[in-house]
Amino acid sequence: MTEPTLTGRVEILEQKVENLEKLPARVEAVELQIVQLRDEMRGEFSAVRAEMAVLGTELRSEMHDLGETLRVEVRQGDEETRKEMRVLRAELIATIDKGDDETRRQMRELHDGLIVRIDKGDDETRRQMRELHDELIGRIDKGDDETRRQMRELHDELIVRIDKGDDETRRQMRVLHEEVIARIEILGGPRRSRKKH
Numbered sequence: 729m730t731e732p733t734l735t736g737r738v739e740i741l742e743q744k745v746e747n748l749e750k751l752p753a754r755v756e757a758v759e760l761q762i763v764q765l766r767d768e769m770r771g772e773f774s775a776v777r778a779e780m781a782v783l784g785t786e787l788r789s790e791m792h793d794l795g796e797t798l799r800v801e802v803r804q805g806d807e808e809t810r811k812e813m814r815v816l817r818a819e820l821i822a823t824i825d826k827g828d829d830e831t832r833r834q835m836r837e838l839h840d841g842l843i844v845r846i847d848k849g850d851d852e853t854r855r856q857m858r859e860l861h862d863e864l865i866g867r868i869d870k871g872d873d874e875t876r877r878q879m880r881e882l883h884d885e886l887i888v889r890i891d892k893g894d895d896e897t898r899r900q901m902r903v904l905h906e907e908v909i910a911r912i913e914i915l916g917g918p919r920r921s922r923k924k925h
Contacts, residue, residue, distance in 0.1 A: 831915050839908045842901075853897065860886065 828915060832912065835908065835912045835915065839905075839912065842904060842908060853894070857886075
């Protein structure tokens with residue numbers, strides 16, 4: 729490869745100088761484009777901010793309206809729920825009271841019937857015992873001494889059994905009577921405690 733002549737070198741150098749002379753104009757053009765781009769972007773950013781501010785304001789307004797609507801609906805729902813709960817509570821209390829009254833009535837009837845049977849049973853037992861006692865006394869009077877002795881022993885034994893039978897009968901009847909009273913008091917307990925509240 730031959731080296732360029734001096735004239736060729738000068739021409740190359742002149743071309744480079746010309747290119748360098750054009751460079752400031754190009755730089756200025758690029759700077760102008762950058763400035764224009766910056767202004768455009770600033771304007772677009774300002775527009776975007778304005779739109780976002782408007783959207784934010786509208787969104788806050790809508791959320792506030794939705795919040796108020798929701799509060800109103802919640803209050804209405806609460807009032808409706810409280811109303812239904814009051815109605816159900818009143819119905820429940822009425823049902824409990826009705827059931828308590830009916831149960832007490834039945835227990836009183838059973839209690840009264842039991843008392844009548846106890847009294848009737850005692851009277852019937854005494855009546856039969858008196859008949860046996862009188863019959864035994866009659867036989868003793870008719871018999872001889874040995875018979876009287878045996879009859880007296882039987883009589884004494886019968887008296888002991890009668891007393892023992894009466895005591896046992898009364899004990900069982902008292903147990904039944906106390907059990908009925910306890911059940912009536914237990915059934916009456918919830919209603920009295922509810923009135924205290």
